[in-house]
Amino acid sequence: MxxxxxxxxxxxxxxxxxxxxxxxxxxxxxxxxxxxxxxxxxxxxxxxxxxxxxxxxxxxxxxxxxxxxxxxxxxxxxxxxxxxxxxxxxxxxxxxxxxxxxxxxxxxxxxxxxxxxxxxxxxxxxxxxxxxxxxxxxxxxxxxxxxxxxxVQRKVVVTDEEIRAYFEQNKSGLRVQTGQRIGLIMLAKPEEAKALRQRIVSGQISFADAARKFSIGPGAEQGGDLGKVDLKDLAPELAQAIRNVPQGGVSEPVMLDGKPVLLTMAAPDAPAAAAQASGGPSYESVRDEIQDRLYKEKLEKQFTDYMDKLRAKSVIKINL
The missing domain is CATH 1.10.4030.10 (Porin chaperone SurA, peptide-binding domain)
Incomplete structure (x- = not known):
């Protein structure tokens, strides 16, 4: 079992x-x-x-x-x-x-x-x-x-004009996204992680397919994709485990919150690499990040406004 x-x-x-x-x-x-x-x-x-x-x-x-x-x-x-x-x-x-x-x-x-x-x-x-x-x-x-x-969510729309305006107003303070795309697979037992790593390394299954099928961690449905992450923003044990892993390789199992995880690192995409080389952020290199930021801000505000309206028309008594 x-x-x-x-x-x-x-x-x-x-x-x-x-x-x-x-x-x-x-x-x-x-x-x-x-x-x-x-x-x-x-x-x-x-x-x-x-x-x-x-x-x-x-x-x-x-x-x-x-x-x-x-x-x-x-x-x-x-x-x-x-x-x-x-x-x-x-x-x-x-x-x-x-x-x-x-x-x-x-x-x-x-x-x-x-x-x-x-x-x-x-x-x-x-x-x-x-x-x-x-x-x-x-x-x-x-x-x-x-x-x-x-x-709530159906009311949240981020337009290209809003993204461009945010970029123009804040580009001096925007940081080029230098992080790399990290993949993570979390399993229940160390022996399971070791066996699955061997299957990935030997080409029996891809990292993404293994994540979708076996991972119990975040991003499993997206093939274990955590998005772009700077190594310094990772938990120390994860950063250490993946630091010397070649792009496309798979780390040895490392424990996180009592569970073994496998990590992989994809090559940086061309826009991010170009932006890093030029020393400043291009619109293309930060567009997705801005869109995500604006969407989250709007979603949070919509949810807060929605809950405020529900509270306003309700009778709520608290005696804690």
Missing amino acids: PVVSRLFLAAVLSLYLASPASAAQQQVVDKIVAQVNGEMITLFDLNERVKNYVTQVERKPFNPSDPILRELQERMLKAMIEDILLKQEAVRLKVNISDAEVETRIRELREKGGLSEAQFVQQLRLEGMTRKQFADAIKRDILKKQLLGYM
């Missing part, structure tokens, strides 16, 4: 921990720390989320007297209120998620973790979840993303 990665379980847990309390928790009579249009969040519910997040996602000992928990409480309560507002808005707009969509997402997650259905259910049980609880959390997550996609 393959071993489920902690990263995979963290993704599973993050969905579950962000979901409303179970029926057993909701029956507990406790202080009400927030009401969102009549829907209550109890102190017990909030504290359980904080405890589970610390012990199961961050994998740290839980110390209820730790002063940093107050900040975590406030952040998690804010997120819980936002989730309730989005859920209520989805009901109002009649946004529905089919069981087929939920099962498709669960299958994708399960297969990415290398689990059969029976193994998946067993791992959920070990983490204190039933399959139905997880399916409910997945449904809420899909609903939230669909709602945000419809109400």
Whole structure:
């Protein structure tokens, strides 16, 4: 039986921990720390989320007297209120998620973790979840993303004129993107990383295909591509591992957050290389970076404005 990665379980847990309390928790009579249009969040519910997040996602000992928990409480309560507002808005707009969509997402997650259905259910049980609880959390997550996609992302457009204007106004302070394209594959066990590296090096499978099929790390669906990264911006252990790897080569497995990873480095593209040689940024060399920056700024503002509007038309009482 393959071993489920902690990263995979963290993704599973993050969905579950962000979901409303179970029926057993909701029956507990406790202080009400927030009401969102009549829907209550109890102190017990909030504290359980904080405890589970610390012990199961961050994998740290839980110390209820730790002063940093107050900040975590406030952040998690804010997120819980936002989730309730989005859920209520989805009901109002009649946004529905089919069981087929939920099962498709669960299958994708399960297969990415290398689990059969029976193994998946067993791992959920070990983490204190039933399959139905997880399916409910997945449904809420899909609903939230669909709602945000419809109400927020569709309104975010970055024009060529905006990109060019930003470049002209800020080019003296723009840095030529000298980073190189880094690929990463994260696996569950060191022996798996060693075996997969040998397959890549011997030409049995490409790095990108191996990432799509086996990686449990970021960028897996994009073939492990992390985009352009300066080595100095990498975690020290990763920078050291890839420093002497030739372009297109594969590093030896290196541990990151308790998981083995393989790295590769592609050759810099022509625009970036030309910009570096000329000593200044060309529009082409920084265009994608500017577009990404402007898109993120607009998306964040749209989301903030959207949530502000939902709060403004809601009755929210906080008593933390």
